[in-house]
Amino acid sequence: MRYTHVRLRSAILAAIISCCIAACGSSDSSDQLALQVPSPEWRDQIIYFILTDRFNDGDPTNDNQGAGEFDPTNNAKYSGGDIRGIEQKIAYIHGLGATAVWLTPPVANQWWDPLVNYGGYHGYWAANFEQVDKHMGSLDDYRNLSSALHKSQMYLIQDIVVNHTGDFFFYDGAWNANNPALGWSRNTASVPVTAPTQAPFNMDDATDPAQRAADIYHWTPDISDFGNPDQLFNYQLYGLDDLNTENPVVREALRSSYGYWISTVGVDAFRIDTAFYVPQAFFSDFMYANDPAAPGIRQVALSNGKASFLAFGEGFVTDAPYQNASSVKIESYMVDPSGADILPAMLNYPLYGTLWDVLTQRHATAELGYRIQDMMQVFRRPYLMPTFLDNHDVDRFLAHGTMAELQQGLLLIMTLPGIPVIYYGTEQAFTEQRGAMFANGYASGGRDHFDTAAPLYQFIAQMANLRKNNKVLSRGTPAILDQDSAGPGAFAYKMSYQSTVAIVAINTSDTAAVTRTFATGLPHGTALESSASVGASSSLSLVVGVDQTVTIAMPPRSAFVWLTAR
Structure with a gap:
């Protein structure tokens, strides 16, 4: 009953907001929230990617939830960055030249996983896909951030996960595909909850016949062979509970959950984590399902006045020099074998890999020439594919590259097809992958890092301004x-x-x-x-x-x- 209510609520909210847009237009007066604004021309945008917990602490009262999950000296635990902290730094981000903010998932997370001695400060271990995590702030904080960005002519990109929840159960080695209850164990020391709190994802107990029959999860152990497609799609990624995305109930719940953020907060785009661990057919349903109770994401966006909602997936693969097998696989998540669209875009990991090789590993520059020509041929929409030099999943560029190499890379992504992405802290010459920008956060050196006079900040701002003022570059x-x-x-x-x-x-x-x-x-x-x-x-x-x-x-x-x- 609760699940049905949630799905209907999402659809009703979308309809109400759509009527308001039709009657009043998409802009709000200065004393109202500006949540639903038309989609931009995405190929002209520049994205600033924020690991929220490590960016800025706007509300110190939500840092420590008293569960042993907070410790700014420990990279595995929460540091205190939050949604309000992002809003406080919009002028800083805008001054850099960014036109959109991509933040890590703000949803309620598993705060600490004792099985791996690591915390979910990053947001990718969901316990509830429709709640804001207490460390991140409140729903009002998130709506205020959306409105403030929109009033600054900027856009909001939410990172989402459809492949898994947090690590709430595991198999102890006795797994049997024909008897999923065998070897199943609850992660009883998980903090702050030991199971998801949102239906139907709370039906995760394989020892309960009713929950097992509901088939919300793949009752499987961890992936041991990443080259095995069955394991890739159906087993657990590093212990994270794998959702059965072939199940219509799961599909409806995920559409409803993420449609909620568009309708309620005014999110303008999604970045989709671990897309390669979910079959392509799921995303056709996720984007285009014709279900009045839980419509596809494109329909939810359209009903809220966002005609060009961007959704880009993560496919963490690169190509060897003068090869394109990984690029072809990435394209298969944007266009199906019949030629129909699936996701509007994917992260351009092949270009990232080639830029790294050519700029820092002394590879032949002809490899970059091949990669540029190939991406224009293989990808139907290369201009919508975010381009980048580093992110939260790989080492910082400056951890191994030089300043001159970084500047060359920045100049290249600002002048090539694709949507340039600047990972927070790059403009301050960060070398720590997930270091904090604020003084009290992890690896900050005890000081804030929001220096608008910093040489890289100034250089990126110059290149961003050049790109925005010359459409030939975008x-x-x-x-x-x-x-x-x-x-x-x-x-x-x-x-x-x-x-x-x-x-x-x-x-x-x-x-x-x-x-x-x-x-x-x-x-x-x-x-x-x-x-x-x-x-x-x-x-x-x-x-x-x-x-x-x-x-x-x-x-x-x-x-x-x-x-x-x-």
């Missing part, structure tokens, strides 16, 4: 102009959009300056103005010669952007 078609197949060195490409052209060039060599002449395809006499540079004191404008070429001199680890005059 909408242009890339063409490779120059590359080196033998190793590090020169790389150049052209971006073309309508009547505007940009030329981007880098030198990945640490020691050798290079001078390169290459054809541009532009008419003789075309002038290109210097717009941005890295590793050079100045950059002269370019003029296309009689033979349609330009000659560029590039110091080691330099990078440049030129634009045709407008």
Whole structure:
């Protein structure tokens, strides 16, 4: 009964808000919450990705819930960042040039898992998909953040999980597929609850015949072979209880749960965690289901005035040089075999992998040329795919890369197709993967890190401004102009959009300056103005010669952007 009530409530809320939008328009007066705003042109956006617990502590009273889960000296425990802390730093984020904030899941979580001696401060171990975690704040805090972002002409992206809940049960080694009760054990020391609190996800006891028959979960042990598709889709990922996403009841509950955040908070987009551990067919249902009680996410978004709701999945795979098998797999989550759309986008992990190899591992720049050309061919919507240099699942770029390499990477993602993502703290030269920006948080060094005069903050702001003011950088078609197949060195490409052209060039060599002449395809006499540079004191404008070429001199680890005059 409670579950049915929740699904109906979501649908009713969507209908009410839709009527309000139709009657009053999508904008609110200054003294009202601005929750439901039209979708932006996503390819023109720049995302700032926040691990909420480590960003800013806006309300110290919610830091410690008294369950032993809070300790800012311990990376495994809560540090105190919250939703109110994000709202307090909107001006800082806006000044960096970001137009959207992506925050880790704010939902009620398992706070501590004694089986792995780690906490759910990151938000990916849900106990209730429709409640705000007490450490993160309140529903009102979340609605206020959404409104404040919208009033600043910014957008809200919520990280979501559909593959699993927290780690509330496990198998002790006696697992038998034909007898799921055998070896099943409750994680009795889990904090603050030992089972999900939301129906139907609370039906997780395989020893209860009724709960076992409900089939809400895959009654399975941990994945031991990640190359086995059956294990990938149906077994537990590092102990996290695997949801049976083939079950219509589970599908309805997940649609209802996440539609709730769109209707109630005004969320503008989703990032979907661990998408590769769920069959593609689930996402077709999740996005497009025609169910009046729990409609697909696209329909919920449309009913709230968001015609281009973005949902991008995580497929954590990269490709070997000059290979694209992983890219093809990523595309299979955006377009099904019949050509129908599934998810609007996926994170561009193959580009991330190639950027790392070329910029830091001295690989041939031709590998980057291949990757750019391949992503434009394999992916139907490359402009909607978020691009990035690091995140909470991989090492910080500066943990192993240099400042010059990072600046080159930033310049590249700001001038290539895709939605650039800046991981919180990059602008402050962080090397700690999940270090805190605020003084009392983990690995902060006892001080705040919101310095708008920091060199990387200023550089990112400059590049973001360049991208936003020149649509050729967010909408242009890339063409490779120059590359080196033998190793590090020169790389150049052209971006073309309508009547505007940009030329981007880098030198990945640490020691050798290079001078390169290459054809541009532009008419003789075309002038290109210097717009941005890295590793050079100045950059002269370019003029296309009689033979349609330009000659560029590039110091080691330099990078440049030129634009045709407008």
